[in-house]
Amino acid sequence: MDFDASRPIWRQLVEECARRIVTGQWPVGERVPGVRDLGVELGVNPNTVQRAMSELDRQGVTVADRTKGRHVTHDADRVDTLRQELAATQADEFIRGARGLGMSLDRAQSLIDTRWNALEQEES
Amino acid sequence: MDFDASRPIWRQLVEECARRIVTGQWPVGERVPGVRDLGVELGVNPNTVQRAMSELDRQGVTVADRTKGRHVTHDADRVDTLRQELAATQADEFIRGARGLGMSLDRAQSLIDTRWNALEQEES
Amino acid sequence: MDFDASRPIWRQLVEECARRIVTGQWPVGERVPGVRDLGVELGVNPNTVQRAMSELDRQGVTVADRTKGRHVTHDADRVDTLRQELAATQADEFIRGARGLGMSLDRAQSLIDTRWNALEQEES
């Protein structure tokens, strides 16, 4: 995983893990990898992973058990809420920016359309 | 102006000034306020403003003149490009996030629509 | 039973069992449930229950007998003492906290009064 140097790694880890959870890569109620394994996988120190996971614990998205490891909450509603929070936050950031630049909703929609296709093109 | 404590102020100033330029609040070719005045207006250390303006100079968006102060570039095309860069960057960030969450283009568009109206509601 | 994840389960078990003893739920001199049964009842590993019971044994509150199982001490005075210890410990913790916040005895008493009623309200 490659990190954006301008933001703390632990925050990016929070986002990445949240993404894994809402996409079902880490299913509701199931065990997630330990901080040591994740550290190896992502190329960061286990302490940095720990910091990220603690934040997810605090948000009620994951639950830590000293002996059995950590698992995604059994509360599917919490995961649904998280999914909506993530989506809304991303949308709101874009919208605030677009409006700051004086765009109308139509203009913003059309821009998304254009860029979506442009990014798909780049990949292929 | 209120700043996001998690990001450097000078970067947020770069964005704010760029916004003023592409929206015409600071018109092409015209003089921009001095770093001291801007510092007072925004409640920021003049050194921090200076750092932001230097970045805009570097990008060719503003031009510093030791005697006449600093002005927006006379090059209208450069401002147009800046406008498109800002818009595309914001759109791309959103799109990458939306796709990371597994959204389709339609779903993303619909989300923007919903949140745009939600944010307008909140303001009134 | 729901446990506070920030404290060892075995310590919380010690408190719960002590509570059962001083309230007479587990009467003086009578047999207490086996660690396996308690483990099932409380949703806890029997080893963890064992650790808690050993602590009560050590305190002379319970007595383990390899053949007849474990029972509450026959010494009613010991149970009385335990009751007072538990009460005093809880009171002292609160008092130290209240004084640390600069409260007077009157203020502390009035706070207890208010919160007692508030908690009763919440339950109904």
Place this chain on the structure above:
Amino acid sequence: MDFDASRPIWRQLVEECARRIVTGQWPVGERVPGVRDLGVELGVNPNTVQRAMSELDRQGVTVADRTKGRHVTHDADRVDTLRQELAATQADEFIRGARGLGMSLDRAQSLIDTRWNALEQEES
């Protein structure tokens, strides 16, 4: 400062700093010592202090400024709320314990009275 070995130091630091704030030892809006100075004063690693202060930041009780250091929030209401939260939390813990032991409100009040005087006696 002497710490309770059974609880994380950083949590105890959160409580100690909160206590200093609600008692006015660290007044509303005023600068608090840096993490390095606090670490020396309290005999712990600056990182541990940092962890505690981050929690107070998160609660909106303190505000960190990368260059000017950290200060107590200017929001006196927030400090008032904190004071009430701390007091209520302590009271609730005691009350839950007292009721678990089968005490009536009167009995609890009388216990507080007795222990308050006992603790005062011990000090002198």
Place this chain on the structure above:
DNA sequence: GTGGTCTAGACCACG
């Protein structure tokens, strides 16, 4: 000088 981040490494309780 300040807060913030990150790493490396150690140790611990837990069960």
Place this chain on the structure above:
DNA sequence: GTGGTCTAGACCACG
């Protein structure tokens, strides 16, 4: 073996 804590030490951006 697991998560949690703590330390020591380094480095960085910031202003």
